[in-house]
Amino acid sequence: MSTYVKPYDRRSRPRRVASNTCLVIAVFLLLLPLLWGIGTALKPEADAFDNKLSSFAYATEFGNFVTAWNYGPFGRFLVNGLIVAAGGTALTVSTSLLAGYGFARLHFRGREKLFFFYVATLVVPQQVLVVPMFFMMRDFGWINSYQGLIIPWAFSAFGVFLMRQFFRSIPLELEDAAKVDGAGHLMTFWRVMVPMVVPAIGVLGLFTFIAYWNSFLWPLILVNSRSLATVPLGLQFFETQQGYQWNLLMAGGTISLLPGLILAVVLQRYLSRGISLSGLGGR
Amino acid sequence: MSATVVPAATSPAQPLSLSRPRRRKRRDGRTAFFFLLPNAVGFLVFTLTPLVASLVLSLFVWPLTGKSSFVGFGNYVDLFSKDPSFRAAIVNTLYYVAAYVPLNVAVALGVALWLKGYSRSRRILRVIFFVPVLTPLVADAVVWSLILTTRNGLVDSVIHAIFGVQGPEWLSAPQWAMPSIIIVAVWQGFGYNMLLFTAGLHAIPETFYDAARIDGASRWRTFRSVTVPLLSPSLFFGIVLTVITSFQVFDLVYVLTDGGPGTSSTTIVYWLFEKGFNDYAMGYASAIAWVLFLIVIVITAVQMRLQRRWVFYES
Numbered sequence: 001m002s003t004y005v006k007p008y009d010r011r012s013r014p015r016r017v018a019s020n021t022c023l024v025i026a027v028f029l030l031l032l033p034l035l036w037g038i039g040t041a042l043k044p045e046a047d048a049f050d051n052k053l054s055s056f057a058y059a060t061e062f063g064n065f066v067t068a069w070n071y072g073p074f075g076r077f078l079v080n081g082l083i084v085a086a087g088g089t090a091l092t093v094s095t096s097l098l099a100g101y102g103f104a105r106l107h108f109r110g111r112e113k114l115f116f117f118y119v120a121t122l123v124v125p126q127q128v129l130v131v132p133m134f135f136m137m138r139d140f141g142w143i144n145s146y147q148g149l150i151i152p153w154a155f156s157a158f159g160v161f162l163m164r165q166f167f168r169s170i171p172l173e174l175e176d177a178a179k180v181d182g183a184g185h186l187m188t189f190w191r192v193m194v195p196m197v198v199p200a201i202g203v204l205g206l207f208t209f210i211a212y213w214n215s216f217l218w219p220l221i222l223v224n225s226r227s228l229a230t231v232p233l234g235l236q237f238f239e240t241q242q243g244y245q246w247n248l249l250m251a252g253g254t255i256s257l258l259p260g261l262i263l264a265v266v267l268q269r270y271l272s273r274g275i276s277l278s279g280l281g282g283r
Numbered sequence: 284m285s286a287t288v289v290p291a292a293t294s295p296a297q298p299l300s301l302s303r304p305r306r307r308k309r310r311d312g313r314t315a316f317f318f319l320l321p322n323a324v325g326f327l328v329f330t331l332t333p334l335v336a337s338l339v340l341s342l343f344v345w346p347l348t349g350k351s352s353f354v355g356f357g358n359y360v361d362l363f364s365k366d367p368s369f370r371a372a373i374v375n376t377l378y379y380v381a382a383y384v385p386l387n388v389a390v391a392l393g394v395a396l397w398l399k400g401y402s403r404s405r406r407i408l409r410v411i412f413f414v415p416v417l418t419p420l421v422a423d424a425v426v427w428s429l430i431l432t433t434r435n436g437l438v439d440s441v442i443h444a445i446f447g448v449q450g451p452e453w454l455s456a457p458q459w460a461m462p463s464i465i466i467v468a469v470w471q472g473f474g475y476n477m478l479l480f481t482a483g484l485h486a487i488p489e490t491f492y493d494a495a496r497i498d499g500a501s502r503w504r505t506f507r508s509v510t511v512p513l514l515s516p517s518l519f520f521g522i523v524l525t526v527i528t529s530f531q532v533f534d535l536v537y538v539l540t541d542g543g544p545g546t547s548s549t550t551i552v553y554w555l556f557e558k559g560f561n562d563y564a565m566g567y568a569s570a571i572a573w574v575l576f577l578i579v580i581v582i583t584a585v586q587m588r589l590q591r592r593w594v595f596y597e598s
Contacts, residue, residue: 102318132336155325232421253422260417
């Protein structure tokens with residue numbers, strides 16, 4: 001008879017049931033605000049504050065999503081948000097890949113000092129930069145522009161840090177083999193190293209995309225035209241003199257959750273590995 | 284750092300580079316220059332320049348248009364002597380950080396311990412608990428402001444149904460505005476630390492737990508003497524980052540309470556935004572920014588100092 005018992009089998013049946021019940025309740029409470037928002041999105045406007053569960057039974061106003069899409073126009077905010085988030089992600093990931101490889105694998109004087117300096121700037125809150133950045137955007141003529149929304153935040157030290165950690169965890173032998181075969185740095189980088197850090201690209205891509213997509217303060221400062229508003233900014237336009245149009249607002253809010261959710265489901269297997277490497281320096 | 288993968292014999296590239304010809308090393312410098320260039324240029328223009336510029340701006344009275352004048356530390360003196368809203372903003376922000384960070388870490392650690400393991404169901408559950416992190420704070424804020432609406436809101440209805448009393452005015456009572464913001468912030472934000480701690484927990488070798496079990500350690504004892512020390516690098520990293528980001532609280536304040544009622548939920552960044560982009564007092568706003576920056580630096584430095592006391596690094 002085996003004496004080894006798996007940890008999760010040791011719990012008695014009632015305890016397992018209790019634990020699972022707690023879990024179901026926790027998940028329900030966690031998702032309740034989101035479900036409430038989606039439910040309200042499907043109600044007629046007059047019922048937005050009706051809390052009786054029965055009011056959700058008749059929540060079938062799928063037309064709200066169409067109205068929200070055209071109101072604002074929310075479809076436009078969504079497209080703007082996607083352009084900004086995709087552009088910002090592409091720029092951040094590509095420059096971080098290059099610099100991360102440089103810091104991880106190329107030898108040059110002052111490398112560690114320069115890297116330390118990069119990492120130290122992680123402490124700088126974005127808000128310290130926004131006032132001069134606003135002047136800079138004015139001088140560049142980038143107020144109310146995509147490039148003004150994208151470029152200033154695409155050179156974060158975080159991406160460089162994450163990529164360096166990943167590159168350092170790849171065995172040196174692999175790179176040396178490529179060099180023996182006569183590949184130069186660029187070739188080695190592109191053909192050997194980049195394919196090895198696809199999980200890192202996934203993680204950095206996800207976090208960068210979400211950061212751009214959810215960003216509020218900077219668009220609020222930079223953009224004052226509806227035609228360039230991103231989603232969080234656009235949600236503000238559902239407020240009229242009579243207050244918010246709650247059902248439309250919730251419909252817009254629901255739509256705004258989708259890109260993040262889709263990306264998370266697609267990239268979830270990279271998530272914990274990426275977090276453990278960035279968080280713990282490769283432990 | 285990369286100890287997990289690089290074999291001990293080839294540790295930090297040093298032996299390898301010795302065997303390389305010297306010319307090779309110099310060429311790396313030029314290659315490195317081109318690899319770093321795209322990021323470094325952007326970093327110089329969009330991080331370092333504004334960082335220095337905001338310090339310079341903070342020494343001026345600098346309106347959006349029109350003449351600026353040098354005032355030395357005048358903005359800073361005004362901030363602390365003539366601006367009660369700013370003092371309120373500092374107190375509120377410290378209140379927020381002091382409540383938010385422990386709550387975030389406790390919930391994140393609790394859920395991480397609860398859901399650790401590799402089974403499919405646990406993996407899916409972790410993604411579900413991570414979902415709020417992915418949602419835009421502004422969208423969360425509008426949903427929550429519906430839920431927290433006085434009398435007609437979900438929370439008040441539940442309180443009324445169970446206890447038969449009227450709930451507080453969550454967002455419009457001075458003493459409840461900040462706690463409401465904190466609750467929403469924890470709900471939205473704990474998922475990141477949860478994944479961070481889960482990764483840390485999975486890195487703890489099972490043998491430590493076996494040893495504790497053989498020694499007859501209680502669950503609490505195991506948690507205190509095995510889990511916490513071995514998880515301390517993750518805990519430390521998570522706490523440091525959470526503190527830095529929580530000092531920057533803005534979105535929720537802007538949408539949920541507008542800093543009110545009065546100044547009861549005005550935070551440092553909210554006040555920075557008001558001064559800079561409503562009153563267009565750009566120099567003054569930069570001074571607020573630098574006070575924020577200095578507070579963050581000091582607190583991070585203190586944490587780095589204290590880490591020797593409780594953070595346990597293997598090897």
